[in-house]
Amino acid sequence: MTVDAKDLPLHVQRDHFDxxxxxxxxxxxPGLERVTDALGQPAWLVTRYDEAREVLGDATRFSNERVPAVRIPGTDPAVFRAGNLLMNDPPEHTRLRRLLTGEFTVKRIRRLQxxxxxxxxxQLDAMAQxxxxxxxxxxxxxxVPSLVICELLGVPYExxxxxxxxxxxxxxxxxSLEERGRVAAESRAYMGELVDRAFAAPGDDMLGMLVREHGDDLTRNExxxxxxxxxxxxxxxxxxxxxxxxxxxxxHPEQAALVRDDPTxxxxxxxxxMRYLSIVHASVPRVAIADTEVAGTPIAAGEMVLVSLAAADRDRALVEDPDQLDIGRAGAPHVAFGHGVHHCLGAPLARMEMATAFPALLQRFPTLATPVDLDSAPRGRPSPATSPP
Structure with missing residues (x-):
């Protein structure tokens, strides 16, 4: 099944990269725009950088926990919230994040390098062969990221x-929600097996370390x-x-050459x-805890707010010429990893994977190219790459 881009909610649509x-x-x-989310619920849409940071950075005004749970047939929303940092507010979020932070320090992530x-x-060897x-x-x-996350969680290779x-x-x-619910239930059942193994015999993976160091502070569901x-x-x-x-x-071949040849x-x-692509279209929805205001727009208690991360990262208030990819610009404090207490915990790991993979790919295949021009490719679907050895 193919979904036409124009049928998607406004905040998740893209025009190629933009x-x-x-x-x-x-x-x-001025103000905020009224939109509907993927489930047809009304929400206010934030598109500017400063207001994105305002909403994402203020857990006292905007709640992740109060967002209505998606009712996936055959699942228990309360069970699905347990341990999910994106669906919890402080102080529960603070407790969970504190237990996990040690596993995602730059020092510990470097051990995975x-x-x-x-x-x-x-993977490059297999492609060349x-x-x-x-x-x-x-x-x-x-x-590549599948193997990394399996290594992190102790998932058997097979x-x-x-x-x-x-x-x-x-x-x-x-x-459908029913199909996604079935798959989510299967995934949780498998994760339950991994957790049970970790409790029985904690290994050197992250689940094993969490059981050894915080087994009395975390429930099985968490x-x-x-x-x-x-x-x-x-x-x-x-x-x-x-x-x-x-x-x-x-x-941008000249920028690809820099990544290939210049480690700095x-x-x-x-x-x-990260800024240019903002792969995650929008933030997890927030719900206003009390009557408030953003960008001069009154927001009533209980109303939902969405932040378009892609739009905020293309704001001229953040960088000049925001619609241009320029790897030579000074690093901008983008919101592609979020902001505030819910800033992506795994950002150091993601950065390390990209910093390893991009130059290695371009060095192994310096004539890497796409078989068709992007403008003639189907919107929203990148073409496969041709990689001459």
Whole structure:
């Protein structure tokens, strides 16, 4: 099933790499826009950078926890909230995040660097052996973060394909709620098995460390929720960044060459690609805790607010020429990883994966190219890459 872009909610539409003109135009209008979310519920849409940070950074005015739970047939919303940082407010959110922060420090993530490099090299070796053409999504962008998250959570290698398939289906808007609910239940059941193994014999993976260090402070359902969130947040988003980030660089050969040849260009390139692409279209919805106001627009208690991360990261208040990809610009404090207490916990891991994968790919295949021009490709679907050895 294919969904036409114009049938999607306004805040998740794209025009190739860009937010649609209708969303960009909202930044130049006063106040906020009234829209509907993916489930048809009304919400206020924030499109400007300063107001995005205001909403995302104020958990005392805007709640994640009070957003009505999606009623997926056959699932218990209360169970699905347990351990999910994105569905909790302080102080519960603070408690959970404090227990997890130690696992995502830059120092601990650096311990994964050799394994990330090994996964990247193995996929590149397989691509070179198979020869052109190669599907960059299937052969590189999806497997690398899948292997990393499996390593992090202690998922057996033989379970990787099923693990990856379930992850993709849970965020596939072309599937019915019933189908996505069934897949989510299967995924939770599998995560439950991993958690039970960790309780029985804690290994060196993250679940094992959490059980050893915080086993008395986390329930089984909370550990399952944590693992489930990391699966989606740490897998699909990075896979999309690797695929679309490569495509964006190939559209700017001089910038791709810098990433390939200059190690000092890699970190700024990752930040600029994050800002330019803003892979996550919009924030998790917030609900106003009390009557308030944003950009002069009154928001009543209980009303929902969405932040268009893609629009905010293309705001002229953030950078000059925001619709241009420029990896040479000073790193802008984008909101692609969110902002405030819900800023992405796994950002150091995602950055390391991209900083490892982009230069390695471009060095191995310096003549990497797409078989068709992006402007002639179907909207919303990147073309497979041809990778001459």
């Amino acid at each position: 937010p649609p003109a209708a969303v960009s135009a909202l930044r130049d209008q 050799p394994r990330i490099s090994a996964f990247v090299d193995a 198979a020869g052109p053409p190669a599907d960059l999504v299937t052969d590189f962008a999806l497997p 379970d990787r394909d099923d693990f990856q398939t379930r992850a993709g289906k849970q965020i596939d808007l072309t599937l 550990l399952i929720g944590i693992a489930s969130l990391l699966l989606i947040a740490g897998h699909e988003t990075t896979a999309n960044m690797l695929a679309l980030g490569t495509l964006a660089l190939l559209r 260009a890699t970190a700024p390139a990752v930040e600029e690609l």
